[in-house]
Amino acid sequence: MEQGNYSVGLDIGTTKIVAIIGQENEYGKIEVLGIGKSKSLGVHRGVVNNITQTIKSIQQAVEQAEADAGLKIGSVVVGIAGQHIRSLQHSDYITRINSEEVINEEDLDKLCNQVYKLIMLPGEEIIHVLPQEYKVDGQAEIKQPMGMYGGRLEANFHVVVGQVTSIKNIGRCIKSAGLDLGNITLEPLASSDAVLSQEEKEAGVALIDIGGGTTDLAIFKDGIIRHTAVIPFGGNVITEDIKEGCSIIEKQAELLKMKFGSAWPGENKDNEIVSIPGLRGREPKEITLKNLSKIIHARVVEIVEQVYVEIKNYGHDDQKKKLIAGIVLTGGGSQLKHLKQLVEYITGMDTRIGFPNEHLAGDSDEEIASPMYATAVGLLMNAVKNKDKNRVVDEQGELEEGIYDEQHMETATTGAVKKERKSVFDKWSEKLKDFLDNAE
Incomplete structure (x- = not known):
């Protein structure tokens, strides 16, 4: 299955599966060539x-995207979320044998690999090891230590951990659907690529991605990811509440939520009523919009408060950790009427809705610029970025290994001197691929 100069992001969500094919245009924007989506039937709360x-749903979405683009899909970048995801902070250090040599990629690799060997709980595996800041011989707050002299190299890491079985199950679905697994990315990280600006990440921002089965949180400050969390509630529990509270079927509850739902109960008058057809010859049901928004409000408040607890756990109350850019809401659930106002009311933080259109080419379909597709667009961006990295490596070929001298230092920080180093996660992806190939 030969892939041309294009990339594919595959978002396996609780309510829908989206496959999106695209490539980078000459202006550095993402040009979407094809999109396919199908109802997700085998996923519960992101797992x-x-x-x-799930295989059937993936194949459906992929076939639709292939038909739309007139291309054949080979390898995909997939997102991972779910209630099994947790994150932790960890500090580690290495002592370098020769402090007269400058710090190079091997040292950074060695330090990352050390974190990768952390002993996790049974059945858990490290997904991402994200360096936050480095210390060289006690000198703190270094963002890029490469090219510096030093004997002791320390770093703070944000470590994302997930269940081995959940990760392997995703890999198995991809392989059985006839696709290659290019990479696995944490979904809140993908969404943040699609909807956050670099200025927001520097100032401090909390991204809340409200999906069908889970609500994902990613906190950035000083341009570095500081905290991630997955809350096992999303838009589906709101639909479930409407279904129970109004004694109607799920399809009707979902439609009610989307058309008439509001997160703010004060605005509906008592006499605003919507009539819902009864099942098979039964009488139609009449539901007041005030009641509907009360049901929605109660559940949304619960979700927002849980997310706010996580933001406070990060230390938002502390002046140094203040999130100046506030909150960005994205995902399908963020389209609920008056949600922005409710979040501002509960948290007291500036809030906006995040659309992934900033990185898309101007002639892109309007539908794709919806917050619903933030994760899929982010995964596509990740796939494009990985492809570009590999292309740089192919063009450069194997360049000389060894320490950096003064003239190489500048290019060293851009990564153009040496062959693209494999991150710990890429190595882990390869391990997973080998496992899947052998587990027939």
Whole structure:
């Protein structure tokens, strides 16, 4: 299955599966060539719980995207979320044998690999090891230590951990759908690539991605990811509440939520009523919009408060950790009417809705610029970025290894001197691929 000069992002969500094919245009924007989506039937709260159904849904979305673009999909970048994801902070250091030599990529690799060997709980595996800042011989707050002299290299890491079985199940679904697994990325990281600006990440921002099964949180400050969390509630529990509270079927509850739902109960008058057709010859049901928004409000408040607890756990109250850019809401659930106002009211933080259109080419379909596709667009951006990295390596070929001298230092920081080093996560991806190939 030969892939041309294009990339593919695959978002395996709880409510929908989206495959999106695209490439970078000459202005550095993402040009979407094809998109396919299907109803997600085998995923619950971000975790695959029915392999056969999930494979079917993936194939459906992929076939649709292929038909739309007139291309064949080979390898995909996939997002991972779910209630099994957790994150922790960890500090580690290495002592360098020769402090007269400058710090190079091997040293950074060695330090990352050390974190990768952390002993996790049974059944857990490290997904991402994200360096936050480095210390060289006690000198703190260094963002890029490469090219510096020093004997002791320390770093603070943000470590994202997930369940081995959940990760392998995703890999198995991709392989069985006839695709190659290019990379796995944490979904809140993908969404943040799509909807946050660098200025916001520098100033401090909390991204809340409200999906169908989970609400993902990613906090950035000084341009570095500081905290991630996955809350096991999303838009589906709101629909479930409407279904129970109004005694109607799920399809009707979802439609009600989307058309008439509001997160703010004060605005509906008592006499605003919507009539819902009864099942098979039964009488139609009449539901007041005030009641509907009360049901929605109660659940949304619960979700927002849980997210706010995580933001406070990060230390937002502390002046040094203040998130100046406030909150950015994205994901399908962020389209709920008056949600922005409710979040501002509960948290007291500036809030905006995040659209992924900033990175898309001007002639892109309007539908793709919806917050619903933030994760899929972010995964596509990740796939494009990885492809570009590999292309640089192919063009450069194997360049001389060894320490950096003064003239190489500048290019060293851009990564153009040496062959692109494999991150710990890329190595882990390869391990997963080998496992899947052998587990027939």
